[in-house]
Amino acid sequence: MTIEELERIRTEARQILAERGERFLPDGELKPPRPGEVRVVLRNCGQIDPKRIEEYIAKEGYFALHKILNMTPEQVIDETKRSGLRGRGGAGFPAGQKWFFARQALASRPAPADGAPPAYLICNGDEGDPGAFMDRAVLEGDPHSVLEGMAIAAYAMGATQGYVYVRAEYPVAVEHLQTALPQARRLGLLGKNIFGKGFDFDVDIRIGAGAFVCGEETALIDSIEGRRGEPRPRPPFPAVSGLWGRPTSVNNVETLANVPQIFLKGADWFAGMGTEKSKGTKTFAIAGKVKNAGLIEVPMGITMREIIYDIGGGILNKKEFKAAQTGGPLGGCLPAKYLDTPIDFESLVAAGSLMGSGGLIVLDENDCMVDVARFFMDFTQDESCGKCPPCWLGTKRLLEILTRITRAEGTEKDLETLEYLTQNISTASLCALGQGSVNPVVTTMRHFRDEYEAHVRDKFCSSGVCKGMFHYEILADTCNGCGACRLKCPDKVIKGAKKAVHEIDQANCIVCGDCYKACKFAAIAIRPRPTPKSKLPECG
Amino acid sequence: MTILAINGKKIEAAGGTILDVARANGIHIPTLCHHAALAPQGACRLCLVEVKGMRVLQPACTYPISEGMDVQTDSPKVRTARKFVLELLLSDHPKDCMTCETCGHCELQDLIYEYGVKETPFVGDRHLFPPDERDPFILRDMEKCIRCRRCIRACDEIQAVNALTMMNRGFRAKVATAFDTRMQDSNCIFCGQCVSVCPTGALTEKDSHGKGRDWQTTKVATTCPYCGVGCNFDLNVRDGKVVKVTSAWNAPANKGALCVKGRFGWQFLHHPDRLTTPLMKTSFWKEIKGTEGAPSPYKGFVETDWDTALDAAAGRLSAVRSADGPDALAILTSAKCTNEENYLMQKLARKEIGTNNIDHCARL
Amino acid sequence: MSGLGASFGSGAMTNSIEDLAKAKAFFVIGSNTTEQHPVIGAVVKRAVRRGAKLIVADPREIELARIATLHLAQRPGSDIALLNGLCHVIIREDLHDKKFVADRTEGFDEMKAVVGTYTPARVQEITGVPAADIEKAARLYALSKPAAILYCMGITQHAGGHATVMAIANLAMLCGNIGVEGGGVNPLRGQNNVQGACDMGGLPDVFPGYRKVADPEARASVEKAWGAALSDKPGLTVVEMMNAAHEGKIKAMYIMGENPLVTDPNLHHVEEALKKLDFLVVQDIFFTETAALADVVLPGAAFAEKDGTFSNTERRVQLVRKAVEPPGDAKPDWQIIAELAKRLNGDKASWEYASPAAIMAEAAKITPQYAGISHARLEKGGIQWPCPSQDHPGTKILHVGRFSRGLGKFSAVETIPPAEPSDSDYPLTLTTGRRLQHYHSGSMTHRVAGLNTLLPEERMEINPCDASPLGLKEGDMAVISSRRGQVKARVQLTKRIKPGVVFMTFHFPETAVNLLTIASLDPVAKIPEYKATAVNVARVE
Amino acid sequence: MSMDLDAHRPALDDIINREKAKGGALIPVLHQAQELYGYLPKELQDYIAEGLGVPQSTVFGVVTFYSFFTTKPRGRHRIGLCLGTACYVRGNTKNLERLSHELGVNAGESTPDMRYSLEVCRCIGLCSQAPAIMVGKSVHSKVQPDQVADILSQYE
DSSP, X not given: OOHHHHHHHHHHHHHHHXXXXXXXXXXXXXXXXXXXXXXXXXXXXXXXXXXXXXXXXXXXXXHHHHHXXXXXXXXXXXXXXXXXXXXXXXXXXXXXXXXXXXXXXXXXXXXXXXXXXXXXXXXXXXXXXXXXOHHHHHHHHOHHHHHHHHHHHHHHHTOSEEEEEEOTXXXXXXXHHHHHHHHHHHTTSSEEEETTTTEEEEEEEEEOOSOGGGGXXXXXXXXXXXXXXXXXXXXXXTTTSOXXXXXXXXXEHHHHHHHHHHHHHXXXXXXXXXXXXXXXXXEEEEEESBSSOEEEEEETTOBHHIIIIIIXXXXXXXXXXXXXXXXXXXSEEEEGGGTTSBOSHHHHHHTTOOOTTOEEXXXXXXXXXXXHHHHHHHHHHHHOOSOSHHHHTHHHHHHHHHHHHHTTOOOXXXXXXXXXHHHHHHHHOSSHHHHHHTHHHHHHHHHOHHHHHIIIXXXXXXXXXXXXXXEEEEOXXXXXXXXXXXXXXXXXXXXXXXXXXXXXXXXXXXXXXXXXXXXXXXXXXXXXXXXXXXXXXXXX | OEEEEETTEEEEESSOBHHHHHHHTTOOOOOSSOOTTSOOOOOSOTTEEEETTXXXXXXXXXXXXXXXXXEESSXXXXXXXXXXXXXXXXXXXXXXXXXXXXXXXXXXXXXXXXXXXXXXXXXOOOOOOOOBOOSSSEEEOGGGOOOOOHHHHIIIIITOOOOEEEESOGGGOEEEEGGGOOGGGTTOOOOOHHHHHOSSSSEEEGGGTTSOOGGGSEEEEEEOSSSTTOOEEEEEEETTEEEEEEEOTTOTTTTTOOOHHHHHTTGGGGOTTBOOSOEEEHHHHHHHHXXXXXXXXXXXXXXXXXXXXXXXXXXHHHHHHHHHOGGGEEEEOOTTSOHHHHHHHHHIXXXXXXXXXXXXXXXX | OHHHHHHHSOOSOSSOHHXXXXXXXXXXXXXXXXXXXXXXXXXXXXXXXXXXXXXXXXXXXXXXXXXXXXXXXXOTTOHHHHHHHHHHHHHHXXXXXXXXXXXXXXXXXXXXXXXXTOOHHHHHHHHOXXXXXXXXXXXXXXXXXXXXXXXXXXXXXXXXXXXXXXXXXXXXXXXXXXXXXXXXXXXXXXXXXXXXXXXXXXXXXXXXXXXXXXXXXXXXXXXXXXXXXXXXXXXXXXXXXXXXXXXXXOOEEEEESOOHHHXXXXXXXXXXXXXXXXXXXXXXXXXXXXXXXXXEEEEOOOGGGSXXXXXXXXXXXXXXXXXXXXXXXXXXXXXXXXXXXXXXXXXXXXXXXXSHHHHHHHHHHHOGGGTTOOHHHHTTOOEESOOOSTTOOOOSSSSSSSBTTBSEEOOOOOOOOOSSOOOSSSOEEEEEEOOSSOOTTOXXXXXXXXXXXXXXXXXXXXXXXXXXXXXXXXTOEEEEEOSSOEEEEEEEEXXXXXXXXXXXXXXXXXXXXXXXXXXXXXXTTOOBOTTXXXXXXXXXX | OOOOGGGGHHHHHHHHHHHHTSTTOHHHHHHHHHHXXXXXXXXXXXXXXXHHTOOHHHHHHHHHHSTTOOSXXXXXXXXXXXXXXXXXXXXXXXXXXXXXXXXXXXXXXXXXXXXXXXXXXXXXXXXXXXSOEEETTEEEOSOOGGGHHHHHTTOO
């Protein structure tokens, strides 16, 4: 491959694109950019045919790779550092720095005697955060941007072999990668002596097998090596001793997809977006109780309010915003007072949450924060690898307490124990999963302490989620007797004449909530049960 | 040399982990998943220490020292974290130390004591596995397993057998053979390396149960009587009986490793079949004594005393030598006996009988 | 051991167990290491996992063969041809260590002339190992330095055992693998103290320290030490003793801690021989099959009941400590021997020993290799001989810089076929060995319940190709016959054994495989040919 | 549980031989073997262990670690009900209850006629279409409990 050939392909493919016009993903996940969005990572998603490398080339694809091969690896690292690109996988470690460390480690070690690759570049596509699917969108919609990013990163750090680790749950992403790889090889954009510059790099796909913890880089490395994905203590860091003991850099899909753009448009362009410490854009998957759920890409530093209300269209069904859950199971729940906080790595951490991979779930008044914490703990507990006791046992104990509380069996002492557990699990766990697993509990306890206390003291779930901890009452002064609730009630326990105040036969009500949903006039309220469970003997 | 500070004390060391350096300098850091014969894995979190500049506590067993490092090994934060881990472990552990085989040499028990954990604040599910007594030699009481994986690592790193693995994950994670079978149905070779490294009562020597607490036994260092590797081990003795064999980790030939025969094959010592008195063939006895003699459990033999037996043997051997010359006698000495005994046997053949007809089963 | 003595001047494991971990390659021949020397087997397995190469030559697919870089399944009794073939390829491809050969050895040209005729094609014909594998193995061994050779009874228990050991020595010297860490020729000694029994002169031709009884100088020094005149005529080996007893030339025997009626070849013959004796004394810890034929049985002590030393396969002299009392009136064997000696016209003073330490003090005086060894020193840990003086640390590796005999000697050895090749009457070749769970004649291990649970009975291993024409299925009872006798055993079908070969161990007296074996001896080493006996196998209806 | 390894042995051998040369072959081989046989029973795991030269315990340890691997046979149609955050807060537990009721099995089980197996999965990245259910490879988005029976009737 030469630059002339690449330019020729670009010219031809632009023709085709121009004739076809823009097209978007069929399932409506990725809508056209909404006001406020800036698309860098998602630039090509839905606009090109991901199964045709020519269309990627039409969008300047692989020109960045050609460009950087005329630079020294050190220059590539410096330029990346200057751009301020930080890892989009969660922790936000500077990408250029990561490559620098790996390169340094590589220089201090002899090459493997058996001709094996001296260093590895791994693309972490084990997007496990529930509620996040930007990596899937990029891998499905623009696989070559990731491959090109990988090649650039590999050149910078000195790797000759790359792996894309993709979740098994993403068959389409796998398929598109499997199509992309031979295309890139055929054009000499992967393989030996790329662009005739003496740079060798090839990529293999590894499919995950259902373990959230494999998103942690040392676990991911173990998984690629064919073992149980169990994190190891660092140091040694993968940069020094990673895949098969060689220097390795693990970078997230979104991080890598940014890389070609940085070299096409320059570090200054990238650094011009975002905040002082968090540059560029970030994709978010907004979901939950929001009108326009979906994937967006916005400059760093935008506020949650802008995302939820301006881009997301606000809360569904005129409900009250309660919290935004960011950062997935290791992130936290932020209440309304953070709506105007600019979103960047540091601010989210300061608020007790995490950028994570960019999941943003909107919760409304009908979401119980104790139950949300329990939900996440159920997840992390199930996904704990089982190696260090603070995680495998600590999260189990946390889950048990949260379950007790949501079953009206919680005690005041449980709240103390929760705090004791969360503090120590976060300092004593081996990996980020264990350390971060407590964040949903910590943030909900910090910001929604009253809900915990109501659950424990009054055995009342004001959100109407925890079974047996509330009932529905029809408000006499609001009910206009429309009868919607009576018609919807599956057990016919609502009585009331037309235009007259209705009443629920509490003795026979199964608290299914159909009436609550059916009422258009907010005339049905969630109330504590008349016989509080607190009269039951408490355990512990 | 690297200069670092541990608990404010300046220390110079050539390298290694915080744990190595601390121990070399007499600073105690508790451990549980660590074992000197195994690669460190940093899993149990008992050796957590504070490293200045690090957000979370770090495991001393895997963390390499570096220039200017400032480490606290016993700060309140560290002690709290360790106690927390112990409380967690105790919440999933039976509290039957009174009857536990390992009581008194249980590393978990020692740490619970050291950290003064009286009661665990956690109430919840506990693993309830019945003790697995289906295998010979090794009794697995998985309720007592703290998932330190020393057994798995010993089976892998020392023995290269890999009979054991972790199965499942999280709270359901468990040490098991492939498909969680009895050990006999796996590729286990019953070397017992797993038992020797287990810090609790999860893996114990089945035949030693109830035969003596660690503090009730005397350990006698000796050399294995089976093959030619020359493994060293400790015979654990109580009331004049061997009750157990334990590893000698500094043994030059085997470095603590043993095979099934060395570790578990000691029961023959106290077998009722052992010969306890000299015997003479009944016909021979009658010939020299003219009486029936004391019956023995062996058909055609009578029991006798040492003097009678030795006098008779010496008399007959001398008679053959006188009649047919020294080379009509032959002696088989033994590759099972000591050097000293072999030396005496050949001295007896060469000096007292006058023949070189001495050999043993070296060739067999 | 005599083979190594001839080649190097000292017949013992050249290197240390510890140093095997440093080998870049292993050549394991005639040793089922993981079952017979399990702890050393694990050292090899660990080294292989770390990347060391492993060549295994064995008719059975033993455990090590399964992880080997290369497995050569040679026919029993064809080892010399195989080894010569390896040397042939190494010389042909100019892979040998010319400097080592020139500086430290002699006899290269004669050896070269002989191995020159062992082309891979010819060796394939003799051994059944594909020529290409012979070439690959030769290159692997020659190009991975240091490389350690491990062997055991699979080499020595053949009609040509002595010569085979010399062929092994040739291979090691050819590649300069002697006197280096992680290299060497390492015969693994079968029993706990077989090394020590030999060191201490428990052999018919040598005094302690391998000094020949026929050597006047050696004899004079021992005579001086003991104050007695000694015979200069080398004695008989075990099998020769049995033959002499059978012929009526040996009339009395004193057997300590051995059970020839299970372990020796051609048991019918052994039984007849022992029964012909005028007088037999057996000293043991159990009433063995041999003891049943004795006139006097003396109860000895087991290892845990006495002090003393054992010398392991790597020449390490280590303490054995008394932990418990012998049962009943049983006594430590050293006391019994001394008591008996005192009654055999001996000067009683020379048999008064306060302790085994005193015996070692005396032995060390006439055993050059043990001169610096004493129980007091051993308290601090075992010492590897040679240890010529009190301040000598012991010797981890033999022949560093210089062979015990000066120059290493290449030997021109030709293949020696088994004494009893298979034929139409006895079409299969029986090879014998050991298993992990039991030991030797089983007098100890059969008295450990758990070991019997793990391995309750003997099974004859046979390839399905051989079994099916005989109508044998897994678990069937078969009768195995040789020209000397027959035994019955249950059948285990396995593809891990070469067709034409069957395998059994001698651990079970009720399946006394040595009823079948032949007492033909290697002419020099006098080791019986346990590893190749012509047999036929039939199904028991 | 016994199974017929021979059913796909040539293909299995191909997979093992192809992957063996590369490092870390175990997980790719398990994926493909499960694709062939539907599940990973003992016989198959042992065969793979032998073929790749890895300990049986390692294979077993890996199979039980990753939730994607199963040692039990599964139904013709695999229902994957997402309990990722978005699907959870949008009420997929109600759909799970309904599915469980309709099929008469719990999550993690298969119907006796092996028509369906019901599995709960973590986020499948369909958050904007929550609550979502996958049957085989087809996606059902924004599912309400009342639609469950209808969805089930689409698969034979």
